[in-house]
Amino acid sequence: MAGRRLVVEADGGSRGNPGPAGYGAVVRDGDTGRIIAQAAEFIGHATNNVAEYKGLIAGLKAAREIDPDASVEVRMDSKLVVEQMSGRWKIKHPDMQPLAAEARTVLPRGQVEYTWIPRERNKDADRLANEAMDAGKAGRAWEAKPLVGAAAEPRAAGPVAEPAEPAPEKAVPKAGWAAPADLGTPTTFVLLRHGETPLTPEKRFSGSGGSDPALSEKGRWQAERAAAALAAAGSVQAVVSSPMRRTRETAETVAARLGLEVRYEDGLREVDFGAWEGLTFAEVQERHPDDLDAWLASPKARPTGSSESFTTLTHRAGVARDKILARYPGRTVLVVSHVSPIKTLVRLALGAPPDSMYRMELSAASLCAVQYYADGNASVRLLNDTGHLR
Template sequence: MAVRAVVIEADGGSRGNPGPAGYGAVVRDPASGEVLLERSAAIGTATNNVAEYRGLIAGLEAAAELGAAEVDARMDSKLVVEQMCGRWQIKHPGLRPLAAQAAALVGRFAAVRFQWIPRERNKHADALANAAMDAAAGKPPREVIAPPPSPEPARAAPPSADTPARPASSGDAPARAATRGAGSDPATTPASWEPRPAEAATRLILVRHGETEFTAQRRYSGRGDVPLSARGRAQARATAARVAALAPTVAAVVSSPLSRCTGTARLIARAIGDVPVRTVDDLIECDFGAWEGRTFAEVRADWPGELDAWLASTRVAPPDGESFAEVAARVGRATEALLGAYPGETVVVVTHVSPIKLVLRDALAADDALLHRLYLDPAGISVLDRWPDGGVAVRSVNDTAHLSAL
């Protein structure tokens, strides 16, 4: 019989790290603490972190078997909780496929909240994991006596650790909400067809920088400071004229610190009356790590497994790079700061393709599939309005009419 909500307590460990390893997971009724399902298994030789991820995966699979819609996932592994919430990078390549598998399971629920708990409040899952480790080490099985649930109710996880309150179509649903900035969540703002006064909104004019040599060559271009090409400078001049026509009065022009953005931003600022350009570090492009400067085909050939994991989950980073979840967290901070600093005014934001996609994803209350389906041209313009109550109107996406003559 399906249940509305469950609590998962999960753990894993190894004796030797790596060594004989196992995991345990308990699914409870959140009101009574009754154990609904248990899962445990020996997994041979593995590390603690691998075993902990396997415990989480087993708990999520058990919750799905019960038909749960909402899950509170509690673990004493700080690493797994922080990585699943998108706050820590997943640097070890052996954990990335497991994180992607967990994220895909998360996408099957309406909401999942992750919370770290101390080990003494995770005794049942810990006991199951230890019994599994005994089995992995060839020791006689021990009986696991379920301890009573902790009388202390777990505090609700912060909203930033929730998934959207609806099923997601991508493999990494929690990352989207886990990376929202502070303030009202557009996904939870009451729907309305009622026209809103435009003058009360803060308008963000999102501009992707003009073309570079890397853009034309279809190379990963992240933190490398690749300048505008001749075509890119022409695009930036056309974009400046278009922005001036859209918004003759602009409160601020802000830019990523990289020269392809500052060069575009300066031309825009000049066209609208020499508004100063301010750089914001949080608006920089994703760090593509080892993939920087390489073509898409080269990355597919040399890192096929890592690329598949990256495409499957916004929590997975390229080797030595940064995940989209991490990018979204800092871009969310920058966006909220601008909304707070310029209420009811127009701000031009010159940045890169990844930050703009992430802003539009959240503004449209979309899931992560949008990141792979939305194409943004160099020097394209997108416009959105945001009201103080969190209401959002996306006015245009990837407007490139001003580039038609180039």
């Protein structure tokens, strides 16, 4: 079943550029077009572009609060913001770079697309931005008005007309076919699942809320084999790892062979499986059958006693991915993690639904590879490779 679709319309303005500035954003239901959330704020002395980016961030955060797993289309009349966030234009201005980086962390990249619309199609966000600036001039905070009457009326949320501005000379092909040279060198994630622990052969749930086991003797051997294979390939330029013990030990084994330092990223840790930690699937099915059925049926369901769902993981892993992409553009990064985060990164790269995770096999110490291009496309190059363990 397709997930929920939301449309964010955002705008920002400055009276003087730079001058007194504010932003506005609305979130529409993607099927009915009805406004279901709105945000606006006076931000003081700033430029139009800063205000527009802040409006974008506010709109994305409002959409995330409604449904963190929804697909989101952002519509703005700022060609600059749309092109930069789509990856087609470089972000050179130092004021824009941190704002764009923040915008990319709100929702996973694969859930958001950007569309340029003419100004007359962005009247609601523009109205809110002006309300915020008026409020700031009067020395008061902007207050949201109830969504009644014309402001809440449905409006077409389907495909919009092509912009009046000239289209690019060449359409950007999907990365899996023939990425053009002007996109530059892609960033490559080599995804390594940690080696075995005593719980792995028994297929017991082992998340971030359990005993945090160390590698077994076989797991240490697997880490050494992975290290030898990656050293022979000679392509890895950085190592980033989940901070859990089994991933730390795996990452440090490989990094020592490669002569690299390990950077730890909390967003790469495994899901907290709550009361299921240390149990087999059969034991969970016997003790918590209703919770297990709900968990298998919906990415928003949580294991018994856990505060974390696969929807939560999707956001966390997407933020971690974007932080690594921002730190290591155009480089090959070894990412050492666990079953669920790695499967999540692969499915986001494919644009696959959440239940696709149950159709992936991921062996201990296996390798996957994903390449990320500047236009936002991704290409899965390898899945569950265990050739180095034979």
